[in-house]
Amino acid sequence: MLRSSGRNAVSAAPVTGVDTLTGRGVAQILKGADVVVDAFSSPSFEARASLDFFTRSARNLMAAAQRTGVQHYVMLSLIGVDQLPENGYFRAKSAQERVLRDSGLPYTIVRTAQFFEFITPIMGLSTREGRVHLPSTQLRPIAAVDVAAAVATAAEEEPLYGVRQVAGPEIHRLNRLGEITLAARPDGRRVVTDENAGLFAGIPDAVLTGDDTATTASTGYEDWLKRHPRKAMTRIGAP
Numbered sequence: 001m002l003r004s005s006g007r008n009a010v011s012a013a014p015v016t017g018v019d020t021l022t023g024r025g026v027a028q029i030l031k032g033a034d035v036v037v038d039a040f041s042s043p044s045f046e047a048r049a050s051l052d053f054f055t056r057s058a059r060n061l062m063a064a065a066q067r068t069g070v071q072h073y074v075m076l077s078l079i080g081v082d083q084l085p086e087n088g089y090f091r092a093k094s095a096q097e098r099v100l101r102d103s104g105l106p107y108t109i110v111r112t113a114q115f116f117e118f119i120t121p122i123m124g125l126s127t128r129e130g131r132v133h134l135p136s137t138q139l140r141p142i143a144a145v146d147v148a149a150a151v152a153t154a155a156e157e158e159p160l161y162g163v164r165q166v167a168g169p170e171i172h173r174l175n176r177l178g179e180i181t182l183a184a185r186p187d188g189r190r191v192v193t194d195e196n197a198g199l200f201a202g203i204p205d206a207v208l209t210g211d212d213t214a215t216t217a218s219t220g221y222e223d224w225l226k227r228h229p230r231k232a233m234t235r236i237g238a239p
Contacts, residue, residue: 001148001149001152002152002155002156005152005156007155007156010029010033012025012026012029012030013040016029020040020057020058020060020061021053021056021057021060022060023060023063023064026060026061026064027064027067027068030064030065030068030070031068032068033065033068033070034070034071034072035070035071035072035073035074035155036061036065036070036072036073036074037074037076037151037155038058038061038073038074038075038076038100039076039151040057040061042054042089042092045088045089045199046088047088047089047091047092048088050088050089050092051088051091051092051095053092054092054093054095054096055092055095055096055099057096058096058099058100059099062099062100062103062105065103065105066103066104066105070105071106071159072106072107072108072155072158072159073100073103073105073106073107073108073159074107074108074109074110074151074154074155075096075097075100075107075108075109075110076110076112076147076151077093077096077097077109077110077111077112077163078090078093078111078112078114079111079112079113079140079165079167079207079208079209079210079214080111080203080207080208081093081094081097081111082094082097083207084203084207087199087203089199097109106159106161107159107160107161108154108157108159108160108161108162108164109160109162109163109164110147110150110151110154110163110164110166111163111164111165111166111210112142112147112150112165112166112167113139113140113141113142113166113167113168113208113209113210114139114141114142114208115141115142115143115144115147116141116142116143116144116168116219116221116224117143117144118141119141119177119178119181119221120181122134122174122198122199122200123178123181123189125198126194126197126198127189130188130189130190131189131190131191131192132178132182132189132190132191132192133192133194133197133198134174134175134177134178134191134192134193134194134197134198135174135175135193135194135195135196135197135198135200135201135202135203136173136174136175136176136193136195137173137174137200137201137202137203137208138171138172138173138174138203138205138206138207138208138209139171139172139173139174139177139200139208139209140167140168140170140171140172140208140209140210140214141167141168141172141177141221142166142167142168142217142219143168143217143219143224145219146166146168146217146218146219147166149217150164150166150215150217164215165210165211165213165214165215166210166214166215166216166217167209167210167214167215167216167217168216168217168219168220168221169216169217169218169219169220170220170221171209172221174200175191175193177221178191179191180221180222180225181225184222184225184226184229185225185229
């Protein structure tokens with residue numbers, strides 16, 4: 001998206017020789033950059049591992065951004081990170097945000113709702129003997145392409161020195177999202193409401209949906225399913 005608008009956007013990832021955890025290649029890739037978009041993610045959901053990854057990677061990246069004169073640091077984060085201290089992964093993301101706020105860099109934090117693309121993997125992780133165990137947690141999911149658009153927009157604007165929330169147009173219960181998915185692309189499984197199942201168990205209503213300041217995208221989940229049937233059928237562990 002940034003390239004299509006005429007920006008000189010350069011990818012930075014382990015496959016391009018950049019490792020934020022160790023700092024390898026970070027200063028070199030940021031040389032001459034005006035803006036850095038931080039969208040890296042921990043390979044682990046375990047509380048201690050994710051906390052170490054996010055805070056150490058953030059410090060390495062921000063130190064390099066300061067040395068190379070970056071003028072705007074855009075961070076991709078999650079709606080609700082500051083409301084779930086008991087959730088290890090969310091606590092780690094919240095700590096990552098604090099590192100940015102304390103860095104002195106001009107910044108914008110884009111907090112997003114859960115991606116549509118994550119619904120099917122969540123269902124895969126919660127499947128036992130043909131039943132998909134899902135809690136009735138409220139979500140306001142959003143298409144990844146709409147998140148990308150919001151991040152690209154933030155990168156082209158002046159630093160907000162605050163948080164921008166982006167979410168989908170509809171609030172759903174997670175168990176209902178599972179039912180909608182299987183109705184669109186049935187595969188023999190059925191949804192069982194289980195309030196103790198998975199990473200989203202026990203999260204109070206409205207925590208993951210954003211507040212009245214959230215920018216809402218136009219793409220609804222059912223329309224997205226129709227447009228992307230193959231993505232809807234991707235399951236963790238499948239070839």
